[in-house]
Amino acid sequence: MPKPPLLSSPELERSSVVANNTMNRERGLTGVNSYARELGVDLLAHLAHRPAPSWLDLCSGEGRALREAASALPAEAVLTAVDLVGPLAPRSAPPALEEIVASVSSWTPPRTYDLITCVHGLHYIGDQLGLLTRAASWLTEDGLLAAHFDPESVRHADGSPAARPALSALRAAGYSYSPRHHRLTLRGGRPVQLPFHYLGADPTAGPNYTGQPAIASYYTAS
Template sequence: MRLLTENELIWSSIVANNRMNRKRNASGINSYERELKFKPEVYLNTCLKQQGHVKWLDLCCGEGNALIQYARELADKGSQHRGTLLGIDLIDQFQPIPSFVSCLRFQISSLVNWENEDQYDLITCVHGLHYVGDKLKVLSQGLRSVSDQGLIMANLDLNNVKIEGDSKGQYLKKLFIENEIEYNVRRKLIICKGSRNINFNLTYKGADDKTGPNYTGQDAVDSYYS
């Protein structure tokens, strides 16, 4: 099997999939609330009350509707100066940011090339890692970018992570337990409170975009490591 490099993968029609996270709001019928069983705005408002400022990073944000929904809420409360919202996606399909919103910006970038020095109260990645090549590099960066009291929530299907010599898929599960990172097997969801600096001690070999559907029913990308 020929594995794709990151530069090749970004041109894949599978990676450009617009059916997964493009239109989700923060809460409501088609939303992060339904996918994560968690209301981002409730959590962020608690952080805002406790800290006086709040920062949310949404990776693979799609059209950015979830961020725009919360930015509108901050604007309605006159609290935009107390919020920093950032959405990153490979494809420029962002909805226009309302003219009265000043606390939100969007960035076009591959997550594998994403670099960050800030720390966030909330980091979300709803179904985004399914289409990333080096999933563990992105996850490692995300875990480092959470504030000490912050929270990261990201969908990850371990069936799409192929590690040489780990046919039973126990390597990552064990590593998560050792680092007190919750992994919900049924919901394919990583939940971690506070920052983590993890070295997965694996070498990324490349990606396969012809693996077919994963648990979502949509075609995904397999990532290979040794």
């Protein structure tokens, strides 16, 4: 079976899979359709007792969770939402919230954060492992990274599954993974190097465990 043509990050971001208008962009902080339910973490409890708590949300959609958190956190809090298209319904942001329209594949923050989240966003990022590597260095010393990750979306150059070596490398670097919930977490900022070189992504990979179309990321060993 011939390998599908692989797209670069800019090409991928123009594809219909990444520009999926049925994607859930409205998750709040708590409740049935929420970050707390999806990530299994009391995010406000993690940020509590910090004089100036900071939270970076990657692939933030409409930014509802951060807007709700702003009212419960100190005025000194730093909340950063990064999304490829930003909120589709423009509205004024709380003083603590900065909304950035950018590709998370190339964007880099000027600071570190106590909390970094990516709720079902990695499914649409070409170099998933590269983003996870970079995000590890954006955490504070006791910071928490929590994201959904589908190891079945990681492929070798010939298209064969690379889930096992990817998970092995991530765990060796300090990440924890829950197969049942597809949750990847990392506690404590650190430099991370993973033994993979990104080749490109296939937006025709089909639905993943969420039932939504997703991409497959191709790598060679480095």
